[in-house]
Amino acid sequence: MDGRAVAPAAGTVLNALATGRGSAFAIDLETTATVELTTDGEVVGTVAERPEADTGLIERCAELVLEEYAEDAGLAGPVGARVRTDSEIPMAAGLKSSSAAANATALAALDALEITDAVDRIDACRLGVRAARDAGVTATGAFDDASASMLGGVTVTDNASDELLAREEVDWEALVYTPPEQAFSADADVAACERVAPLAALVEELALEGRYGEAMTVNGFAFCGALEFPTGPLLEALPDATGVSLSGTGPSYVAVGDRATLEAVRERWADRDGTTRLVATRTDGTRTT
């Protein structure tokens, strides 16, 4: 019994590290997970082409799915799994590779159990968030990023209660700049982020009014300040981009707007070390394949 699912990456509107409330939108870069059930009771993960990658998150995620649902699916005796991810999302770059890996694994495991339709996608998403907390790869649980990747569109969430406050389908183009470094969320300076809480509260207000572009830009300046990332990429996108921000805890930046504007920004960002990609936003989220 094999299962397979694909989950998209996401960009940030509001980083949740200041107040616990966050907002993100799905973009068209993907992680695929395959889950093969076994009878040895062991869960073993691998990440394609990244033998050094930490497999704790996807293993915990598959374990939680089996603990929660294997019996309901009619499986008795020890059940194990071989989990494999294959990803085009750079890891620890602020583009939510962890949320995509957890969502794809959760849905692939449910697919292997043949019970995808019996479980709400938002519950599968919460299970991935639990796995992320257990694996220690997150500061707040990152339900904002996970919900955007699971449901598609832009979501606003309370990560303290894993509650979805708003979801809307947006149809933007997004430009993503990823410098060559990595920044693991678990290592982010949460205390520094908490100092910009008044600005994060303003970003939340703007996002809940549907003013996502302005929300992103305020978020960008606030969190570049708190996390000491350069504001140059933000300024190079302004004033023409609809919104531009540091994505997550960095080091990537994401701008949204019309294609002509983003192509001009792309030329400016191309002078920097790293990669720039023009991608579509996604409204469909995680799906089995």
Ligand SMILES: Nc1ncnc2c1ncn2[C@@H]1O[C@H](COP(=O)(O)OP(=O)(O)O)[C@@H](O)[C@H]1O
């Ligand atoms: N394709 C993947 N397969 C398995 N685990 C992954 C994958 N991508 C990310 N992860 C997990 O997520 C961690 C990175 O999470 P994080 O620092 O939050 O970065 P990001 O912003 O990309 O989500 C990795 O150390 C690993 O545990």
Ligand SMILES: O=C(O)C1=C[C@@H](OP(=O)(O)O)[C@@H](O)[C@H](O)C1
């Ligand atoms: O670990 C977390 O709780 C979070 C990490 C950040 O994202 P990245 O994982 O992309 O850095 C942030 O934007 C998000 O709101 C919450």
